Amino acid sequence: MSDLETSVPERKYTPVTLLLRETSADGEETRREAASGACVFDGEESYLVSVVLAKPDLRRVTVRYTCAELINGDQVKWINVPVEGLRVRAVDGPELEAFFAASRGEPEGPRRRYALVCRLPAFCTVPVRNGLRPFAVAGGTRSRALPRAVRIESSPFALTTVEVFGGYTSHGHVNYASPGGEFWLSDCKFMENMNGGVVVLEGGDGLAGESENRSIGLVWGRVRWKAGELMVVLGWGALFGRLGLFAGARPTAAAAARTGxxxxxxxxxxxxxxxxxxxxxxxxxxxxxxxxxxxxxxxxxxxxxxxxxxxxxxxxxxxxxxxxxxxxxxxxxxxxxxxxxxxxxxxxxxxxxxxxxxxxxxxxxxxxxxxxxxxxxxxxxxxxxxxxxxxxxxxxxxxxxxxxxxxxxxxxxxxxxxxxxxxxxxxxxxxxxxxxxxxxxxxxxxxxxxxxxxxxxxxxxxxxxxxxxxxxxxxxxxxxxxxxxxxxxxxxxxxxxxxxxxxxxxxxxxxx
CATH class of the missing domain: 2.40.10.120 (Thrombin, subunit H)
Incomplete structure (x- = not known):
């Protein structure tokens, strides 16, 4: 196992697509946003987790989700999320703030973003339990074997074409890791509605050793400077800390893989x-x-x-x-x-x-x-x-x-x-x-x-x-x-x- 991951075998996830809709007091739609995300399972508990661009008004928002198992051709089945279980937390941690303060990169869209989490009742998760995959909590070591091959499981352009792009997979590498493991930078191409997408380490790149195809975090967005851009990935450990999930799960420093x-x-x-x-x-x-x-x-x-x-x-x-x-x-x-x-x-x-x-x-x-x-x-x-x-x-x-x-x-x-x-x-x-x-x-x-x-x-x-x-x-x-x-x-x-x-x-x- 690499220094980028610490195994938590009892926890699993499946990638999903979210649709948020806010209305005014008279029922008029004021906001409609699509995002990628994950259903995370921890024994008997299950949560819906995503990253959204603006803080929703929990009094006036409705949330639905779907996944690959619920898409059949051009037919999409949506599952309503109980609003009373929603929580929202800002995810701009100290390392990410320090990065923006010290670098020339500018994020596309708002700098402050929010993690949305909802504890799901059992009836909301039955359709997605067949596609569960393991994930890992990122370690906090400074020395990491980079670059690492990754794939992104997300739903770009989901606001208009979720039946086409729901469950879309793209590939690239992790190019930079923050010292405490709060975030990574990746050369994967970012497209709209990919925020909240699941980032998964892949093995067999021949450069930094093998991995076990485990997720390390969710897509935050992208940062640009001049003609270049990189994707920002929030580590699961940082997300769990912000959201108060899985109290026993803390980033654990694994032995650093000292490659050539x-x-x-x-x-x-x-x-x-x-x-x-x-x-x-x-x-x-x-x-x-x-x-x-x-x-x-x-x-x-x-x-x-x-x-x-x-x-x-x-x-x-x-x-x-x-x-x-x-x-x-x-x-x-x-x-x-x-x-x-x-x-x-x-x-x-x-x-x-x-x-x-x-x-x-x-x-x-x-x-x-x-x-x-x-x-x-x-x-x-x-x-x-x-x-x-x-x-x-x-x-x-x-x-x-x-x-x-x-x-x-x-x-x-x-x-x-x-x-x-x-x-x-x-x-x-x-x-x-x-x-x-x-x-x-x-x-x-x-x-x-x-x-x-x-x-x-x-x-x-x-x-x-x-x-x-x-x-x-x-x-x-x-x-x-x-x-x-x-x-x-x-x-x-x-x-x-x-x-x-x-x-x-x-x-x-x-x-x-």
Whole structure:
């Protein structure tokens, strides 16, 4: 069993569709809302649970539900829910509030949402007892094996076409877990009326171990920034606490599954860059040796004028079991000349590579180097007879599983987003994969299933006609290029320095 779940075998659920209708004092309809949800069974007790966008007036609301067992073609049977058993609670917990306060993401619709729960009499649950499935209460560990494959059982567009979309299933991954297990972020596509949908872990993704097809929570909604969006999932443990259900059920910390991917993800840091006009931007980077981070050139110089360096660069990292910290960085620019941009990369302008360095003792002791494809640090790749910089190391094949790790979209505090995919194409020095690359992920890592660095995320693509950003077309720079840049920008200047005994050259960036 994984660290994301704690088994509660006596509890089961079935996904349902809810229809809420409110009327005024004179009987006129004032609100009509559809939502997804679940019937949860705990021994002799059963409850209807969902997440709705606004707090209903319990004096004037009626609630009905249906499920797959009650839909036959275009015929839908609805079961009325006893109004006297309804309870409503706000579900914006402290971790979710802190996330919205610290991130750039904006929720679609109201930020405050409500859990609706009703204890159901036995006659209301007879039709759904044939489709029961087990679920788990989410654990509260900080270290989780991500990404995890999930499916969403919901009823999108249920307000108009429940006979078509009732019991709809979609698939994706959990990409981020809050430290206390209150919520997760998922790359599953959110559609209207999916709030309250049941989120289920799936096994066999080959990246984070097997699961037992157990539910971990309900869909809250989605959060957006620029061209990207992610689904927000509320954990069962948080919901039970808000609703006062199942007093004995509390999130239990299970042993963390320390996979190669989870260890490597801790070596992917955020870079906070301020130009000389005070414009703040950020990106990601990967620790390739103690105190040295590789990233994209455009992450460091993207908002700067030509031939201009940023005023400050900070590395934001999280020590194991600790809280986010920062370290002041240096730009490794030993070949300073008239064209500063070129001094930050290789002589080939197509290689969007830059190294930043720090002597901060806390950072250097907390985060060590990532392993690259084939094992060992980046500096050792050349000694293993790495292929030319214009190619990709043999052993990486189209179809291989990948995980992209970067501080994209919302810059969620404490941990990067982790997304799964596969290698789509090997194009010379470029690795194109389907594990998404969002805004802010530039400079992040593309890992294989063993957690080895195979490429550095550089950019995604945009559809020319529609302007749509395609995060799932992730164009990354292969490790052979990174090795060549490391040798040219760092190793060779050190060797020349030792021969000449002259001072090291770099550009100091003071702390923000």
């Amino acid at each position: 991917v989870s260890r490597a993800a801790q070596k992917v840091v955020a870079l906070r860059v301020t130009d000389r006009h005070g414009v703040l931007s950020w990106g990601s980077g990967v620790v390739v040796e103690r105190g040295t981070v590789v990233t994209n050139k455009h992450v460091v110089t993207g908002s700067c004028a030509r031939n201009e360096l940023p005023a400050t660069v900070e590395i934001v990292y999280t020590p194991a079991g600790g809280t986010p910290a920062t370290a002041t960085a240096l730009i490794a620019a030993p070949q300073l000349g008239t064209d500063v941009h070129m001094s930050l990369a290789t002589d080939d302008a197509q290689h969007d590579v830059c190294f930043v360095r720090t002597t901060d003792p806390a950072f250097c002791s907390a985060v060590d180097a990532i392993d690259v494809l084939g094992g060992g640090p980046l500096a050792a790749l050349a000694r293993r007879r790495a292929p030319p910089a214009g190619t990709v190391r043999p052993g990486l094949r189209v179809g291989d599983r990948t995980v992209s790790v970067g501080h994209g979209l919302f810059l969620a505090p404490g941990a990067p987003l982790q997304s799964a995919g596969r290698v789509s194409k090997l194009a010379g020095a470029t690795v194109i994969c389907s594990s998404p690359c969002w805004a802010g992920c530039s400079g992040g890592a593309v890992l294989n299933a063993a957690g080895e660095l195979v490429a550095l995320m550089a950019h995604n693509v945009r559809h020319v006609a529609s302007g749509e950003t395609l995060a799932g077309v992730n164009c990354a720079i292969g490790v052979a290029v990174l090795s060549a840049c490391h040798d040219r920008l760092l190793v060779a200047p050190r060797q020349r320095l030792r021969r000449s005994s002259g001072p090291a050259r770099g550009v100091a960036c003071p702390r923000l």
